[in-house]
Amino acid sequence: MANKKEILDVIIIGAGPAGTMTAKTILEENNNLKVLILEKRTNIGVPVACGGGISRKGLKDVNIQLPEECIENKIVSLRTYYPNRDVKWKYGQIIMPGFILHRDRFDKYIALLARKAGCKINKNEPMENIEKDGDLWVVKTKKGKYYTKIVVGADGPGSRVAELTKVVSKEAIKQWKDGYVVGLEYEVGGVATDKLNFYFDSELAPEGYIWVFPKSKTSAKIGIVAKGVTNLKGRIETFIQSNFSNPKIIENTTVSGTIPGYGWLEKTYGDGVIIVGDAAGQTNPVFYSGIRNSLMCAKFAGEAISNALLKDDFSEKTMSLYEDLWKGYKIKKGKGFAIADPSVIEIKKIIKERGNDTLEILGNMLDNKELSEIKFFKFKMAIKGILHIRNIKIKDIKTVFKAFYISKEYGW
Numbered sequence: 544m545a546n547k548k549e550i551l552d553v554i555i556i557g558a559g560p561a562g563t564m565t566a567k568t569i570l571e572e573n574n575n576l577k578v579l580i581l582e583k584r585t586n587i588g589v590p591v592a593c594g595g596g597i598s599r600k601g602l603k604d605v606n607i608q609l610p611e612e613c614i615e616n617k618i619v620s621l622r623t624y625y626p627n628r629d630v631k632w633k634y635g636q637i638i639m640p641g642f643i644l645h646r647d648r649f650d651k652y653i654a655l656l657a658r659k660a661g662c663k664i665n666k667n668e669p670m671e672n673i674e675k676d677g678d679l680w681v682v683k684t685k686k687g688k689y690y691t692k693i694v695v696g697a698d699g700p701g702s703r704v705a706e707l708t709k710v711v712s713k714e715a716i717k718q719w720k721d722g723y724v725v726g727l728e729y730e731v732g733g734v735a736t737d738k739l740n741f742y743f744d745s746e747l748a749p750e751g752y753i754w755v756f757p758k759s760k761t762s763a764k765i766g767i768v769a770k771g772v773t774n775l776k777g778r779i780e781t782f783i784q785s786n787f788s789n790p791k792i793i794e795n796t797t798v799s800g801t802i803p804g805y806g807w808l809e810k811t812y813g814d815g816v817i818i819v820g821d822a823a824g825q826t827n828p829v830f831y832s833g834i835r836n837s838l839m840c841a842k843f844a845g846e847a848i849s850n851a852l853l854k855d856d857f858s859e860k861t862m863s864l865y866e867d868l869w870k871g872y873k874i875k876k877g878k879g880f881a882i883a884d885p886s887v888i889e890i891k892k893i894i895k896e897r898g899n900d901t902l903e904i905l906g907n908m909l910d911n912k913e914l915s916e917i918k919f920f921k922f923k924m925a926i927k928g929i930l931h932i933r934n935i936k937i938k939d940i941k942t943v944f945k946a947f948y949i950s951k952e953y954g955w
């Protein structure tokens with residue numbers, strides 16, 4: 544338990560990748576700072592609510608050397624499949640090496656790095672309330688009160704920290720939460736693949752997709768993410784039965800959870816506050832993956848917090864550096880698209896309105912090619928698709944491609 548004389552520099556709520564990476568970054572700048580993580584779980588990373596896909600580049604960008612024990616599988620590429628009225632599915636390729644993580648071990652590993660940098664992690668201590676007291680924040684748990692200069696919400700989807708610190712209005716948070724999608728995954732025997740496979744079909748998985756990730760040489764993790772539908776398990780089974788010859792869902796392998804579906808909170812900082820990771824909606828809205836973005840945005844959060852502590856200024860204006868950093872980060876230094884490009888949200892509206900017609904055009908254009916081979920200005924191909932299936936604007940096709948291109952970089 545803490546009393547008022549004991550003022551911490553930073554309290555982080557949540558020991559997922561966003562929280563532990565924020566702590567690690569702050570303390571590697573200055574290990575004299577007092578940084579505490581409060582985590583509600585007794586066992587970090589358990590239960591797992593994630594497929595575990597992450598690119599090698601994603602880890603490299605945040606300087607994480609992955610220990611072998613965190614790797615469940617190594618991947619060279621991924622495929623995105625689109626429904627086609629002639630051949631069932633057409634697909635595009637994305638060459639980008641990466642991993643399937645043992646997510647529980649990975650979360651523990653980043654937590655270990657944070658501890659080694661000097662962070663204290665209190666497990667089994669959920670944050671229950673946060674209030675302002677003068678210039679400080681008071682964080683309440685069952686065990687007592689903690690006073691801190693800065694509070695970080697890294698508490699995942701449905702962030703209570705974002706609500707309690709009022710970084711945005713109640714209405715904005717409610718609207719944003721209405722955009723959440725639900726994910727469900729099973730291990731399935733008799734299905735073998737060496738790639739990450741994403742099947743986009745807006746009838747089977749509205750506003751989402753079905754994924755097939757390699758688990759072992761003879762089994763795969765098959766999951767669905769979708770919005771506004773029930774019976775996710777039945778939808779996975781329908782997909783499995785019509786795409787694989789001898790599959791067997793393995794009992795007790797369910798993984799499930801919610802994912803922010805429509806991107807980031809309209810504001811991710813406040814007076815002495817930072818919101819990061821799924822709590823801030825930094826999940827990529829196309830692939831719904833967020834490990835990489837959580838880590839990257841946490842690095843920016845750590846840098847902005849270090850800057851504020853150095854200046855001894857935690858005002859909203861100073862904290863806004865964080866949002867400048869994460870929204871300004873580009874695919875290629877100085878140019879290219881930002882992680883928060885509006886196209887990754889617009890694509891969802893386009894596909895929602897036009898459904899599988901848009902996806903079919905995408906499949907026709909990609910047709911087994913690597914995504915980066917397709918240039919936005921090559922509209923002839925788009926026109927060919929539009930002649931085939933009318934009523935879709937070239938500008939929308941351009942947006943869809945841009946969103947996929949950005950998601951290739953930030954999607955996993």
Ligand SMILES: Cc1cc2nc3c(=O)[nH]c(=O)nc-3n(C[C@H](O)[C@H](O)[C@H](O)COP(=O)(O)OP(=O)(O)OC[C@H]3O[C@@H](n4cnc5c(N)ncnc54)[C@H](O)[C@@H]3O)c2cc1C
Binds near residue numbers: 559560561728819
């Ligand atoms: C089914 C499914 C599959 C997915 N597959 C992938 C994938 O393959 N690749 C990918 O990149 N992403 C995937 N994701 C998304 C990914 O899991 C998240 O983006 C990622 O976990 C975000 O990390 P985070 O640290 O922001 O949040 P989290 O990992 O959710 O961590 C938040 C932490 O905060 C803690 N917490 C919450 N409330 C409190 C409180 N009041 N007090 C204290 N602690 C609290 C939680 O216990 C948790 O430990 C998937 C998600 C789902 C649901």
